[in-house]
Amino acid sequence: MADNISLKASHQFPGGKGDVRDEMVQIIAREVAAANVGLEIKVFPGSSLVKAQEQWKAMQTGQIDMTSFPLDYASGFHPQFGATLMPGLVKSHAHAARINASPFMQDIRGIIESGGVKVLADAWLAGAFGGKDKCIRKPEDAAGLKVRSAGATFAQMWAGAGASIVSIPSNEVYNALQQGVAQGTDTSSGSFVSFRLYEQLKCLTAPGDNALWFMYEPVLISKRSWDKLNDAQKGALTAASKKAEAFFTAESRKLDDKLVETYKKNNVEVVTLSDAEADAWRAVAQKTSYKIFSEKVPGGKELIEKALSVK
Numbered sequence: 001m002a003d004n005i006s007l008k009a010s011h012q013f014p015g016g017k018g019d020v021r022d023e024m025v026q027i028i029a030r031e032v033a034a035a036n037v038g039l040e041i042k043v044f045p046g047s048s049l050v051k052a053q054e055q056w057k058a059m060q061t062g063q064i065d066m067t068s069f070p071l072d073y074a075s076g077f078h079p080q081f082g083a084t085l086m087p088g089l090v091k092s093h094a095h096a097a098r099i100n101a102s103p104f105m106q107d108i109r110g111i112i113e114s115g116g117v118k119v120l121a122d123a124w125l126a127g128a129f130g131g132k133d134k135c136i137r138k139p140e141d142a143a144g145l146k147v148r149s150a151g152a153t154f155a156q157m158w159a160g161a162g163a164s165i166v167s168i169p170s171n172e173v174y175n176a177l178q179q180g181v182a183q184g185t186d187t188s189s190g191s192f193v194s195f196r197l198y199e200q201l202k203c204l205t206a207p208g209d210n211a212l213w214f215m216y217e218p219v220l221i222s223k224r225s226w227d228k229l230n231d232a233q234k235g236a237l238t239a240a241s242k243k244a245e246a247f248f249t250a251e252s253r254k255l256d257d258k259l260v261e262t263y264k265k266n267n268v269e270v271v272t273l274s275d276a277e278a279d280a281w282r283a284v285a286q287k288t289s290y291k292i293f294s295e296k297v298p299g300g301k302e303l304i305e306k307a308l309s310v311k
Contacts, residue, residue, distance in 0.1 A: 007040070007221075008065050010047075011043075011069070012055075014194045018194070020190050023244075023251075024123065025041075025045075027244040031243055032236050032237055035236035056117075060222070066120070066222075068220075073151070075151065077115065078112075080299060081108070082297065086293065086304070087282065087289055090307075093124070104306035104310065116224065123248045124214050125188035125190055125215050125252065128204055128259065129186050134203060137205060142158055147164070147165060147182065148168055148185040157288050160284045160285075171195065189255040201268055204271070206256065206272050212282070
């Protein structure tokens with residue numbers, strides 16, 4: 001039996017406040033502890049150990065062992081990760097489940113592993129747009145706005161619609177809206193609620209049936225940390241991760257309902273995109289995000305084609 005091993009799990013989301021990504025990591029920690037295999041996971045929420053964007057590198061250096069991580073944040077290291085936050089690529093929670101089982105995601109997981117990291121649990125979060133002063137429904141509504149975008153692919157779409165881009169992680173959006181540094185934002189349904197952005201927004205464009213925004217935010221472990229575990233510990237961690245993923249799958253749809261409910265309760269106007277509005281955004285994305293990704297990212301064109309082929 002290996003000695004007791006302690007792993008550090010880091011993420012940027014509020015701890016103990018019901019954020020589903022925090023819950024996933026906490027479930028894994030609780031289940032592993034209950035398995036009594038000499039493995040303990042210490043959870044450091046709210047960027048208390050490592051800044052949001054630095055977590056990928058922190059896994060490489062051994063500063064942290066695990067993270068619940070918006071994968072596109074590491075697209076500076078692996079530009080292919082941009083495909084996991086591509087406007088209009090994933091259309092619904094059911095579609096996300098089919099994408100997970102597709103050759104597209106096999107390729108993405110292969111790139112994750114080539115970076116010395118292993119996926120423990122899959123998670124796709126739907127997201128939304130928020131406007132500080134008005135509703136953002138069609139591309140023309142974004143013209144001249146200062147918009148915070150979750151990643152480069154969405155930033156390219158916003159810029160294509162005439163917005164200027166503010167680049168900050170989700171845990172800094174509240175202050176940016178409050179100070180007028182940003183007038184609009186896109187982020188996940190979970191973050192719109194847990195970071196209390198309803199206090200700063202006048203209008204929310206909710207996912208509805210025409211979600212443009214889906215982001216892959218898996219639970220990851222560095223291979224170096226994984227390889228330190230014995231078989232019993234690996235088994236317990238795998239089983240715990242499956243449980244966390246099942247919890248997430250059940251909760252992810254509810255997140256969108258909770259988003260709408262919370263925003264209405266706080267007197268924020270809630271709208272959804274019509275088919276025509278969603279198509280207009282996709283047309284902007286095809287000329288910007290898709291085009292740039294296909295031209296600049298090695299294997300980018302094939303990745304997008306593989307993802308688009310998942311019906």
